[in-house]
Amino acid sequence: MDLSNRKKMYLWAYAFISAPILGFVLFALIPICFSVYVSFTKYSGYQAPEMSGADNYVRLLAEDPLFWKTLRNTVYSALSIPFGMALSLAIAVSLNQKIAAIRFFRTAFFLPTISSVVAMTLLWKWIFNAEYGLLNNFLGWFGIVGPAWLSSETWAMPAMIIQGVWGGLGFSMVMYLAALQGVPRSLYEAAEIDGANVWQRFVRITIPSISPTTLYLLITSIIGAMQDFPRFQIMTEGGPNYSTTTIVYYLFQNAFRYMEMGYASAMAWMLGILLMVITLINFRLSRRWVHYE
């Protein structure tokens, strides 16, 4: 290709990528820079930001017990991740066999994933109802008197975890199913000849072979769980006594209810840094258990 032709190609390429790059600058880069700045100011969103140094960060770390409580709540809510991943792997392994009605099963498990958070949360709000709810009615069959799930400080978060696991199964199931289909049959056949039983084959072949997907799910689920809150807002509004206020919900309230944009921005950055650290640690640890072909 001669020079003028090559330059022409460059122009085409830059024209083609211009929209997402412009979008990146306008809707990511500028807001990120501004967010750093605002986190060091007192800013209500109405008057101009007022420099306040590290005040927001000091308040966050030293003077606001609710910050720590909501952080703990968020970590607690993330318990749904190991349960959800183990369950979805079990479902995916079951579905990976030659099974009848596979479309039906796949749809059943995927249904919550394509449903809106709003509809699903409203539905579960009723399921958890102490007197008229489906869950306590079901527990009653076994002679168990269920708790007042959502209005109990002890049980509200476990309820949110149950709802979270139920709602998240479909996505990880599909990812695992895709990964399982990529495991070479020959590995299983070789192990079988060596006399490995089903469990040994699962632990020695299946789990290592799909470990990249496990890592991917782990990282995206942690990031998702740390940022989760619309369903908390609809189901419990963070209560009772802040027991289900997640950190992002607390941040959201600070920003849009109390109009403390500066303080909320500092909180967003603390969370952002925390997420980056967790992701980094995850990647580091993953070297020991993730196997790439």
Added chain:
Amino acid sequence: MSGAAVVVRHTRKQASERILKTVAYLFLISGSLVMAVPFLWMLSTSLKEEGVIFEMPPKWIPEPFEWSNYAFVLGEANLLHGFMNTLIIVIPTTIIGLFTSALAAYAFARIQFPARNTLFVMLLATMMIPGVVTMIPTFILYKSIGWIDSWLPLMVPGMFGAAAAVFFIRQFFMTIPSELEDAAIMDGLNPLQIFIKIMLPLSKPALVAQGIFGFLGGYNDFLGPLIYINSPEKFTLQLVLASFQGMYNAQWTYIMAGSVLALIPTVLLFFFAQRYFVEGVTLTGMKG
């Protein structure tokens, strides 16, 4: 190994496989029941009379069927209006965003140009930054240009394309053989013509899958409208649905009828496009 030993081993293997399959079926059937029961209850409640919904043990088949719940939700409660608003927002945003993403994906996959990799990595980096970090400044930005309480914040950014979509479609373009393009270049087609006449038709499955994901994301979005929309007449479907909680306190028949209606489009979409979903996911799996 004697012939008899092989036979024994063979039948034992068959037996253990049968047991495994039975366990798998039991697990899947009970699991899918747990998944489906809430939806069935939702459907059942949506067709009940207000007075009987708290009856315990619950009656699964309502009598009589109270279709008026649906009429109310669609009519007076403005769900249909919210639905139209959502479509007006989501359809053009998804289509235009898909086009701009695919265009960029084509350049990143096929054209050599300076800083290509740097720009691509930069774009991908936006996927890593937690959304909460930019939530507040983005709100302030839109407020300063007067976009609050309008649909623009829900539409315009999406039309610029999305990093995840660029990445996804690029992976697909990489697998299309370049001989097709070479022939087109010989024929004197320019890159835009190649993109439209060759790349787009060949990548239909990826585009459809990505388009469905985009549509579902917009259709089910709650946080965006919650932050930016205040006027009830501009509410999206999800906002209308959430507002039922307050407006018709404890009127679960309406809430459930609304939820059923909101689900119908996505369930239909999933049912008919299941192939694209699953293939699409496999495609981007961890092999990329």
